[in-house]
Amino acid sequence: MDEPETDHLPEASLEGARVALLSWYREDHRSFPWRETTDPYEVLVSEVMSQQTQLSRVVEAWREFIERWPTAADLADADRAAVVGFWTDHSLGYNNRAKYLHEAARQVTEEFDGQFPSEPAALQELMGVGPYTANAVASFAFNNGEAVVDTNVKRVLYRAFGVPDSDTAFETAANRLMPTGESRDWNNAVMELGGVACGQTPRCDEAGCPWREWCQAYATGDFTAPDVPEQPAFEGSRRQMRGRVLGALREHGELELDDLGPLVRVDYVPDGTYGREWLRELVEDLADDGLVSLEERKTSTVARLRR
Structure with missing residues (x-):
């Protein structure tokens, strides 16, 4: 298997990319309410709601959900039918997610003495919490996760550093790039980059992408990616x-x-x-x-x- 392209970049270049991305994110980023909290319950609700649902639709649903059931204990005490009904009314996808979230709240309350575990492995003991969600909660609530790898992150790494289209390669490269002790801001930043600057149709200059200096796609004009199989029409563009x-x-x-x-x-x-x-x-x-x-x-x- 090919090594991730980041393995061939000097550490000085990687450090420059790290600093540039974190500075770009901290200076300005989209405002979502779950980015303003480190409460693991609130973070978990946002992660479950965001699965295959547009973030713009999640914001209001998340606020209403947290207002109605502000803690894991409140959710655990709720009637499961009411939770599923809320999920359906807000078009949040598969109802099983609501059932699993309700059960996870019960587990936290009864099995973990009301305290969320902070390690990704322990978080996976909660119903419906897989490796990705566990790592996201550990990162955003406890600043204690590994690099998050979703579709946006894969697109960014593929374009910027030529990382091969392989889950293992993406995970290796993402974790090599992430600075120690910065999982909260770093994972938010790299997902923001994919969502704002490096979408399926890139907005490199318009969004002031901080990785233009290192980005292979920006240098060559080839913006294909695993989820963008056909080259966007940038040939000859500024x-x-x-x-x-x-x-x-x-x-x-x-x-x-x-x-x-x-x-x-x-x-x-x-x-x-x-x-x-x-x-x-x-x-x-x-x-x-x-x-x-x-x-x-x-x-x-x-x-x-x-x-």
Whole structure:
């Protein structure tokens, strides 16, 4: 089996990617109420509700659910039919999830003395809690999980670092990337990246993706992924050209604009339509994003990646 591509990246590059992603997430991210709590019961409810349900629909249902049954003990005392009825009324998917959540609340109350376990393995003892949900609750409630790997995370890792389409490879790469002691923010951040910037149709520049400097897809314009089998129509786009600039500077270190141009477009001509003026504007955009620096010399302009 192929090794995850991250195994071939120097640790300095991985550290830069870690810092960039966490800074991007902490500066601004979508606001969901379950991101504002570390209560394991509230986190578990959000995870169960979010299974195959759009997050925009989950928000109101989650708030109403927590208002009606604010603790695991309250849910355990509830009539199971009422819980299932709530689930049905809010179109939250399979009713078995409501039954399992009700039973898990009973287990916490009666078998765990009202205290949620904090380890992923122990959380899996709760009814309906599999490895993914257990790890998510451990991460978001206790900052004590491994890297979460869902469809969004796989898409990001496949595109950014060329991780092979293998569950084992994705898990290995995700855990290598995650900084020690940061599972709460890290897992939220990488899922946010997949949901906001690196969706099936990517929004790299619009969302200010913090991984553009390292991303193979951004450099090549190939945004296929395990859940995106056909290449989106980005051939010749500005996004693709920006990616080629970063890829060329990563490979060559620093380049004068006229040496960089042909590596970005084969039809580059210094005084042409796609020439020095066009390239300077492209590189200045990257400089404004903090990805590239420009140095004016006596007879030329030199570009390099910003460190």
